[in-house]
Structures are given as structure tokens and as C-alpha cells.
Amino acid sequence: MSARRSLIGIGDLSRDDITRLLDLGERFAEVMSRDIKKVPTLRGRTIINLFFESSTRTATSFELAGKRLSADVINVKASGSSVEKGETLKDTILTLAAYKPDVLVIRHAAAGAVAAAARYTDAAVVNAGDGKHEHPTQALLDLYTLRKTMGRLEGLHVAFVGDVLHSRVARSGAIALQTMGAEVSFIAPPTLLPRGSAEGLGVHTSYDIADIADADVVYALRMQHERMGEGGFVPSLREYATQYGIGHHRLREGQRVMHAGPMNRGVEITDQLADDPTALVTAQVEGGMVVRMAVLYDLLSDPQAVRSADVVSHMVAA
Amino acid sequence: MTGDTVTRLVDQDQVRRTVARIAHEILERHADPSRVALVGIRTRGVPLATRLAALIAEYSGVRPDLGSVDIALYRDDVAAGTMPVVGETHLPFPLSDRTVVLVDDVLYTGRTIRAAIDAIFDYGRPPRVQLAVLVDRGHRELPIRPDFVGRNLPTSAADRVRVRLTETDGVDEILLFTKERS
Numbered sequence: 001m002s003a004r005r006s007l008i009g010i011g012d013l014s015r016d017d018i019t020r021l022l023d024l025g026e027r028f029a030e031v032m033s034r035d036i037k038k039v040p041t042l043r044g045r046t047i048i049n050l051f052f053e054s055s056t057r058t059a060t061s062f063e064l065a066g067k068r069l070s071a072d073v074i075n076v077k078a079s080g081s082s083v084e085k086g087e088t089l090k091d092t093i094l095t096l097a098a099y100k101p102d103v104l105v106i107r108h109a110a111a112g113a114v115a116a117a118a119r120y121t122d123a124a125v126v127n128a129g130d131g132k133h134e135h136p137t138q139a140l141l142d143l144y145t146l147r148k149t150m151g152r153l154e155g156l157h158v159a160f161v162g163d164v165l166h167s168r169v170a171r172s173g174a175i176a177l178q179t180m181g182a183e184v185s186f187i188a189p190p191t192l193l194p195r196g197s198a199e200g201l202g203v204h205t206s207y208d209i210a211d212i213a214d215a216d217v218v219y220a221l222r223m224q225h226e227r228m229g230e231g232g233f234v235p236s237l238r239e240y241a242t243q244y245g246i247g248h249h250r251l252r253e254g255q256r257v258m259h260a261g262p263m264n265r266g267v268e269i270t271d272q273l274a275d276d277p278t279a280l281v282t283a284q285v286e287g288g289m290v291v292r293m294a295v296l297y298d299l300l301s302d303p304q305a306v307r308s309a310d311v312v313s314h315m316v317a318a
Numbered sequence: 319m320t321g322d323t324v325t326r327l328v329d330q331d332q333v334r335r336t337v338a339r340i341a342h343e344i345l346e347r348h349a350d351p352s353r354v355a356l357v358g359i360r361t362r363g364v365p366l367a368t369r370l371a372a373l374i375a376e377y378s379g380v381r382p383d384l385g386s387v388d389i390a391l392y393r394d395d396v397a398a399g400t401m402p403v404v405g406e407t408h409l410p411f412p413l414s415d416r417t418v419v420l421v422d423d424v425l426y427t428g429r430t431i432r433a434a435i436d437a438i439f440d441y442g443r444p445p446r447v448q449l450a451v452l453v454d455r456g457h458r459e460l461p462i463r464p465d466f467v468g469r470n471l472p473t474s475a476a477d478r479v480r481v482r483l484t485e486t487d488g489v490d491e492i493l494l495f496t497k498e499r500s
Binding site: 024027030031034035036038039040041042069297300301 | 388390391392393396404405407436440441442
């Protein structure tokens with residue numbers, strides 16, 4: 001078997017790579033519109049989804065994406081597995097790798113854990129979220145949703161609002177959007193805005209919620225209680241909601257709203273806005289499915305072969 | 319690739335006449351072209367199907383339906399690392415009520431046709447499927463037989479046959495690439 005590629009960080013992908021994956025996603029969206037929503041493409045391939053952290057959307061859509069492509073999909077959750085008995089990440093990966101999967105989809109609470117895990121397997125590894133670090137397929141589905149609804153990415157201005165500090169969604173999203181020529185702002189209270197790393201990403205930063213006025217799209221970030229401990233990042237959720245919560249009152253005509261879910265209704269996004277048909281939340285969920293199909297398809301085929309095929313037809317044409 | 323001999327087997331004019339003959343043959347077999355759907359297999363089956371549909375409309379006054387099928391997701395060699403580019407499939411007619419005539423440029427192993435039939439059946443159940451090809455070069459690996467053939471070109475498996483069409487390549491011709499014997 002040739003060395004496999006992996007998707008650990010969104011920065012691994014060039015502008016061309018991202019465009020190819022989004023285009024592929026559109027093809028798979030067509031498959032999803034058929035009566036028979038399944039194609040035989042990855043028959044005989046094995047995908048293991050390994051989730052050390054809870055997930056509804058990402059886990060479900062990766063499972064369904066694999067099944068729609070006819071791969072065999074196995075889901076392993078940390079709870080109920082040997083992880084609870086104290087097995088190390090390395091041993092868990094080595095064990096699963098022995099079953100010879102073609103792809104390991106991994107979510108882990110620790111930044112860098114997925115990259116570390118990739119060292120113990122020949123399978124292609126997909127990062128389904130590693131702590132505060134990255135969530136590349138979320139970034140891809142956000143780009144897919146934006147391109148579909150706004151018609152472009154180049155020149156678009158997206159403002160991520162709220163708990164930037166703990167957000168892999170904002171981090172991967174910012175990198176991907178900038179790769180595609182979009183403008184990115186992080187708007188948050190000082191305690192939730194990592195100044196250094198935000199500047200490293202080259203995004204605008206602001207503490208003033210009024211600055212969302214400049215954005216075409218407002219991306220409400222989930223308050224990540226589970227990563228805050230007793231941190232005291234905000235005086236109270238109620239005060240946060242008053243100062244930074246996104247609702248109709250803050251938006252101007254034509255501004256769109258995104259949220260990666262799960263939503264804390266009444267905290268980072270109002271109940272009414274969450275249910276507003278112009279919010280892109282449901283479109284994002286749909287996009288997640290087809291983009292993950294695209295990623296799996298892309299990883300399980302060999303771009304080297306395409307290049308040589310192109311060379312052949314080029315030589316014939318010459 | 320270097321060291322290959324290139325022979326033009328069929329020129330522009332001959333391609334035109336061959337396609338016209340296939341159109342006549344399809345008409346001969348189908349009294350009512352409105353119940354026929356020509357479905358081109360990407361890439362070069364698509365312009366061929368378009369030409370056939372136009373010719374049938376010209377000869378009979380009835381335009382058959384036209385569609386295209388992309389087989390990338392149905393290939394049996396994705397696992398072998400080929401990563402075909404996924405194109406669009408477009409079948410804008412009721413499949414359950416049409417004889418589908420699959421159209422491709424070269425019929426060789428038959429695997430492409432197998433994949434195209436699988437793809438079509440994921441969209442519906444046509445009462446009949448037929449196959450029209452510009453070139454049949456032999457070497458079948460599956461029990462597949464064309465209903466309409468432009469040219470039979472017996473070749474060695476080491477040779478390569480390339481159909482070039484004005485719409486995709488700027489010229490109509492059929493080329494044979496032969497390995498040079500050393």
C-alpha cells in the first residue's frame with residue numbers, strides 16, 4: 001500500500017484543494033437528492049470513527065458519509081470502550097490499526113492528539129476536532145455553505161463572535177476563509193479573545209460587538225462551558241448574552257448568521273434567530289454530510305494517479 | 319509514450335458519415351424516437367449523444383430525450399487508486415418510460431458500460447437499455463455487446479485507440495497509437 005494522506009489541519013489544503021473538495025461536495029449533494037442515496041464507490045473500504053469526545057453532528061455525518069459511499073463504518077466511542085479502563089491513545093490506535101482500516105476519523109479533547117495518533121497507523125487520518133486546535137471538516141462545510149448561499153468566498157467578510165478562545169471552529173474557519181480570499185474578524189470579550197494567536201492568524205480583532213456591522217456573515221460561537229472549568233471567563237451567561245448574544249436586533253438587512261451547533265439558545269444566539277429560516281444552521285448540517293463524503297472520497301483515491309492520467313491525455317493532445 | 323506510432327484510422331468526413339449511419343440505425347429500430355433517451359457517458363459520449371439526437375430530430379422530425387451519465391462513483395477501480403474526477407449526471411426525463419441508448423466513444427473492456435448501467439439504475443428502471451459506440455476495439459472483459467457500432471477496429475491490447483471530437487478536442491478523428499516493436 002502506498003503511503004496515505006491525512007487531513008489533520010485545514011492549513012494542509014491549498015486553495016485548489018479546497019475548491020476541489022467543495023466541487024466534489026456539490027456532486028455528492030446531487031447524490032443526496034436521488035431516491036437511492038447511495039453509491040458503490042468505496043465498497044470494501046473500512047472506516048473507523050473514533051470519538052474520545054461527544055458529538056452528534058460530526059459523528060453522525062461521518063458515519064452516514066461513509067455508508068452513503070458503501071464503505072464499512074465502525075464507530076468507537078471512548079465511553080464504553082477500553083479507553084475507560086485506562087488504555088492509552090497509542091494503544092487504542094495500535095489496536096484499531098491492526099484491523100487494517102483505510103481511514104481513521106478521530107476526535108479528541110487534546111490539541112495535537114490526532115496528529116500524534118496518525119503516527120501509529122498507516123490509515124489515512126481525519127481530524128474530527130482536537131481540543132481547541134482544529135476542526136478542518138467543519139471549516140470545509142462552512143465554506144461549502146457560504147459558497148452555496150452567498151455565491152462566492154473571495155472578498156466575503158465573516159465575523160466570528162464569542163468564545164474564540166476555546167474555538168477550533170473559529171481557528172480552522174479563519175485559516176480556510178483567508179485561504180479562499182475572504183476577510184475574517186474575531187469579536188469577543190477580552191477574556192475570550194486570544195490576542196496573540198488571533199494576530200498570528202492575521203484576522204481583525206475587536207471587543208466591540210457593534211463591529212459586526214462590517215461583516216456579511218456573523219458566525220456565533222458556542223460558549224464552551226465544558227472547557228471553561230471554574231475559569232470565570234464571563235461574569236455570567238446572562239450578562240454575556242446581553243452584551244454579545246446575537247439576535248435580530250443586532251443584525252442589519254441581508255446579514256446572514258451561522259452556528260456550528262450545538263447551540264446554547266438564549267446565550268450566544270437568541271431563540272428567535274436560531275429558528276429564523278435565514279439562519280444557515282440547517283444548511284450547515286446538510287453541507288457537513290456532503291463535504292465529509294468528499295473528504296473520504298478524496299483520501300481514498302490517489303491524486304498521483306490523476307496527475308499521470310492528465311499527463312497522458314496532455315501528451316496525446318500535443 | 320515515446321516511440322509510439324500514431325495512425326489516423328478515421329478522418330473528419332468519415333466520422334461524420336459514421337455518426338449519421340448510427341442515427342439512421344437507431345431510427346430503424348425505434349419507430350417512435352420520443353420514447354428514446356440518448357445518454358452520453360462522460361466525457362466523449364456526451365457530444366456524440368448530442369449529435370445523434372440532433373440527427374435523429376433532423377431525419378424524423380421528433381427529438382429524442384438527451385442525458386448524460388458520469389460513472390466516476392461507479393468505477394470498479396477507485397480502490398486501485400485512480401481518483402476519477404466526479405462529473406455531473408443529468409437525466410431529465412422519466413427513465414421508467416424510455417429506452418435508454420447509452421452512447422460512448424470507444425467500447426473496450428466493457429467495464430465503463432457496466433458502471434454506466436449501475437449508475438442509471440440508481441436513478442430509475444428503464445424498460446430497456448441499448449448501447450451505441452463509435453468504435454468497438456474488442457478485448458471485452460465482461461459479457462457486454464453493443465447494439466449500434468460505428469466502426470469495428472480490431473486492435474492489440476497494447477495499442478491505444480483515441481477518439482477526438484470537435485467539441486472536446488477541436489477535430490473529429492480516430493487515432494491508433496501502436497507500440498513500436500524493438
